[in-house]
Amino acid sequence: MACDGTHQLSEVKWKIANEIIIFGNTVLLHCKINVGSFCNGTSTRRWTKGKRQTNLVLNGTPSDSKKYKETVDKDCYGATLYIYSFNEKDIDAYTCAHDFDEYTDTIKLHEIKYRSYPDVREIKTELQCNNQKLLWTFDLLDIYPIATCTFHTEDENGTLEGRTHNSSGSLFSSEYRLNCTLQDGNCKGVIHVLCYIDDKIIDINNRTYDCCKDFKRNAEKDDVTSSIIPVVLVTTCTCIVVAFVVVGIRWFLKGKVIRQKILRNNNEALVMETEHKLLDQNNSEQVINKKVDPVNGSDESLKVQIDSQNVDYGTTE
Known part of the structure; x- marks a missing residue:
């Protein structure tokens, strides 16, 4: 009813x-x-x-x-x-x-x-200073549609990169990385990031950064490096010179040994040659001229004596 x-x-x-x-x-x-x-x-x-x-x-x-x-x-x-x-x-x-x-x-x-908008209070951010560079990362979880983000820093020198994946069948999640190269005198300031999801503006936050301590550490490293380089160069050059001297001495001594060995071998060869000549000469002096007797078949030794005292060279009767 x-x-x-x-x-x-x-x-x-x-x-x-x-x-x-x-x-x-x-x-x-x-x-x-x-x-x-x-x-x-x-x-x-x-x-x-x-x-x-x-x-x-x-x-x-x-x-x-x-x-x-x-x-x-x-x-x-x-x-x-x-x-x-x-x-x-x-x-x-x-x-x-x-x-x-x-x-x-x-x-x-x-x-x-x-639509699905991120809760600004739950956005996780991380800031790092390293080698005069600023790295700031933040995540936008479970959003729809995909966000478009821009940033503003003191010197406008940097890039903002985002990677988006489908976290579920209906929503997306995005990871953003902001890389800035800091100039001298701009080691601290404020990062301002805005993200647009459809017609809604999401103000991520105004994040203050201070990388001056990192600048100071890098400057100290540069000073130490600049003071070490001349010492390293001098030490290296000295080591090279010493190495060349040592190698030269070793080659000189090695050459001297080789020369002595060659000289010793030559002397030994000369001595052996002299001994062979003396041996040949002795064998020649022992050679006996033989005269054959056709009657009794005996040999008659012929002795030749040369009396140098009975020979007068250059005199005539």
Whole structure:
């Protein structure tokens, strides 16, 4: 029976009441019925979630008051389910039931406009100073659509690179790296980063950086390096000269040994040659001229004696 006392066929159907779903905000599901029995207090109405139809609200009493709430229309023909802090876990099938009539449908993000903006308070950033360079990283988690970010520093000298991946079926996560080469006199300042998601501007933060200590350490390293280089060069040159001298001495001594060895071999060869000549001469002096006697076949030794005292060279009678 309807509120006006007429009987109508019961029909239940719900739809999303939001024009756009924003993750983190409240999403409304409005259930419409043709019988206004919501007002008589005798009918049963309920909201369930998922294939297992987990109870969310029963006759206006939520299972979790921080997450769900229900209101009934004044005309008794409708009821609205409030889903607080909407997130990816809330993308599911919902059932609106009135007594034995019910209607089940699924929240389909591809059929409705939705957005997901990062919570600035939860954005994790990291800043490093190294070799007069500034590296600042930050992450944007579970966003939609993909963000476009820009930055501003004291000298505008740097690059901002982003890498985006699909963190789930509906949302994205982006990792950003800001690299800046700091100039002398600009070792500290402020980084200002803005990110644009659709028509919304996300002010990441104004991060103050101070890399002056890193500048000082690099300057000290340069001073130490500049003082060490001449010492290293002098030491290297000295070592090279000493090495050449040592090599030269070794070659000289080696050459001297070789020369002595050659000379000794030559002397030995000369001595042997002299010994052979003396031996040949002795053998020649022992040669005996033999005269053969044809009668008795004996040999008669011929002795030749030369008396140098009886020979007078250069005198004539």
